Amino acid sequence: MIAIHDLHKAFKGHEVLKGIDLTVKKGETVVIIGPSGSGKTTFLRCINLLEFPDSGSIQIGDRALTFQPGIRHRSKEVTAFRQRTGMVFQGYNLFPHRTALENVMEGQIVVLKRPKEEAREIAMDLLRKVGLEAHADKYPHQLSGGQEQRVGIARAMAMNPDVILFDEPTSALDPELVGEVLKVMKDLANEGMTMIVVTHEMRFAREVADRVIFMDDGRIVEQGTPEDIFDCAQNQRTRQFLRRLTEA
Amino acid sequence: MFFSDRATQVWHLLLDSFWPLLKAGIVFTIPLTLITFILGLILGFFTAIARLSKFKALAAIARFYVWIFRGTPLLVQLFILYYGLPSIGILLNPFLAAVIGFSLNVGAYASEIIRAAIQSIDRGQWEAAYAIGMTKRQAMWRIIMPQAVRVAIPPLGNSFIALVKDTSLAATITVGDLFRKAQEIAAERYEPFWLYIEAAFIYLIFCSVLNVMQAQMEKRVDRHVAK
Numbered sequence: 001m002i003a004i005h006d007l008h009k010a011f012k013g014h015e016v017l018k019g020i021d022l023t024v025k026k027g028e029t030v031v032i033i034g035p036s037g038s039g040k041t042t043f044l045r046c047i048n049l050l051e052f053p054d055s056g057s058i059q060i061g062d063r064a065l066t067f068q069p070g071i072r073h074r075s076k077e078v079t080a081f082r083q084r085t086g087m088v089f090q091g092y093n094l095f096p097h098r099t100a101l102e103n104v105m106e107g108q109i110v111v112l113k114r115p116k117e118e119a120r121e122i123a124m125d126l127l128r129k130v131g132l133e134a135h136a137d138k139y140p141h142q143l144s145g146g147q148e149q150r151v152g153i154a155r156a157m158a159m160n161p162d163v164i165l166f167d168e169p170t171s172a173l174d175p176e177l178v179g180e181v182l183k184v185m186k187d188l189a190n191e192g193m194t195m196i197v198v199t200h201e202m203r204f205a206r207e208v209a210d211r212v213i214f215m216d217d218g219r220i221v222e223q224g225t226p227e228d229i230f231d232c233a234q235n236q237r238t239r240q241f242l243r244r245l246t247e248a
Numbered sequence: 249m250f251f252s253d254r255a256t257q258v259w260h261l262l263l264d265s266f267w268p269l270l271k272a273g274i275v276f277t278i279p280l281t282l283i284t285f286i287l288g289l290i291l292g293f294f295t296a297i298a299r300l301s302k303f304k305a306l307a308a309i310a311r312f313y314v315w316i317f318r319g320t321p322l323l324v325q326l327f328i329l330y331y332g333l334p335s336i337g338i339l340l341n342p343f344l345a346a347v348i349g350f351s352l353n354v355g356a357y358a359s360e361i362i363r364a365a366i367q368s369i370d371r372g373q374w375e376a377a378y379a380i381g382m383t384k385r386q387a388m389w390r391i392i393m394p395q396a397v398r399v400a401i402p403p404l405g406n407s408f409i410a411l412v413k414d415t416s417l418a419a420t421i422t423v424g425d426l427f428r429k430a431q432e433i434a435a436e437r438y439e440p441f442w443l444y445i446e447a448a449f450i451y452l453i454f455c456s457v458l459n460v461m462q463a464q465m466e467k468r469v470d471r472h473v474a475k
């Protein structure tokens with residue numbers, strides 16, 4: 001379903017991704033953990049081409065792109081590829097000049113060219129699903145952070161992506177609002193959505209993840225089931241990271 | 249009594265000239281302001297887009313244009329257009345010369361305001377737009393521009409009010425605007441002090457009305473700007 005091979009990315013000579021290989025099956029939920037600066041965000045951004053990898057390849061569904069330094073893909077290819085991947089941002093990045101409903105309709109209308117009425121119905125269904133039916137006509141600044149992030153999730157889902165990428169979706173939230181967002185994500189995972197989630201919510205990882213990946217210094221150091229990683233990590237660095245995380 | 253005679257005389261002078269001045273304002277100053285502001289906005293808009301374009305030549309042309317028109321006095325620009333161009337065979341009527349001069353000038357300043365507004369929009373907005381598969385053009389017009397316009401409205405409002413006053417320079421190239429009319433009557437009646445005071449008063453009315461309109465517009469668009 002998703003096959004990423006030998007992905008490299010450097011910023012001005014500073015190598016951030018040093019050859020990442022990852023395959024994700026349809027319906028799988030993969031949680032990525034790792035210390036700050038290990039390249040988690042960069043990796044997600046490479047998957048939906050907000051950053052262009054220097055080399056390697058990414059296949060999502062039946063679309064595959066191979067990267068080489070200096071070779072730029074045609075923008076048509078890029079946007080088509082991005083449509084297949086949804087992204088949920090740490091800072092939500094909702095469109096402030098659009099209501100919750102319009103945020104979820106926007107991509108459907110502009111990119112998928114769905115008729116307005118159909119887009120509205122789909123958007124309404126999605127808002128219902130994330131528990132925000134009553135807030136459909138509010139603007140982002142009228143919503144709480146947790147509500148904003150749930151709109152962000154609905155916005156990503158509206159495009160029917162093959163996979164949704166989450167970059168620390170709850171780390172900007174007040175603690176009491178984290179649960180409502182994780183709940184929506186858990187429901188999504190249970191429905192069979194393919195998800196790659198960068199998060200430090202260990203309970204979520206334990207309960208929802210099919211697989212946990214530990215990244216450090218631009219590489220995947222270790223991966224396995226949540227039990228494998230959390231209870232009997234093989235790698236020294238993984239253990240160290242987890243110990244510090246539970247102490248904090 | 250001398251004082252009351254003089255006061256009556258001034259009062260009549262002001263009354264007599266009020267309508268001619270206001271009329272010149274309505275017939276020349278206001279249309280000149282509106283036309284040049286709209287043309288200048290359109291020009292500024294495309295110049296801003298050009299300056300942000302990835303096509304280097306386009307960006308360079310835009311930058312050159314802004315450099316020239318922001319770096320030279322408006323009065324000199326008007327003189328070149330009206331008094332200078334005829335010597336190379338291009339004769340413009342005064343109003344047209346004023347429209348061209350002011351539009352080019354407004355365009356240069358507006359482009360900087362619009363460019364700054366576009367650049368002030370958080371990068372996350374571009375990324376959110378790209379993440380749902382929008383092209384650069386779609387992201388620009390659907391997501392960035394509507395927010396940038398809200399940011400640009402207060403400074404553009406200030407440019408507009410400045411323009412109302414700057415149009416008085418058109419008098420120097422014989423456009424019969426409010427100020428030109430004031431000069432004419434002042435010369436006829438030997439009363440420069442009161443005439444120019446009256447002209448200032450009418451400009452003040454125009455600008456005050458615009459100030460109120462600007463404040464209302466800002467209140468209307470202020471609601472959903474990204475924080």
Ligand SMILES: Nc1ncnc2c1ncn2[C@@H]1O[C@H](COP(=O)(O)OP(=O)(O)OP(=O)(O)O)[C@@H](O)[C@H]1O
Nearest residue numbers: 011012014016034035036037038039040041042043
């Ligand atoms: N646009 C960029 N330009 C230059 N350097 C960058 C850029 N983006 C990321 N980096 C660098 O790449 C490295 C990895 O960053 P990244 O954001 O991917 O880490 P992360 O694992 O997501 O960290 P965190 O847990 O703090 O979010 C960091 O050293 C960062 O400074």
Ligand SMILES: [Mg+2]
Nearest residue numbers: 040041042167
């Ligand atoms: Mg990060």
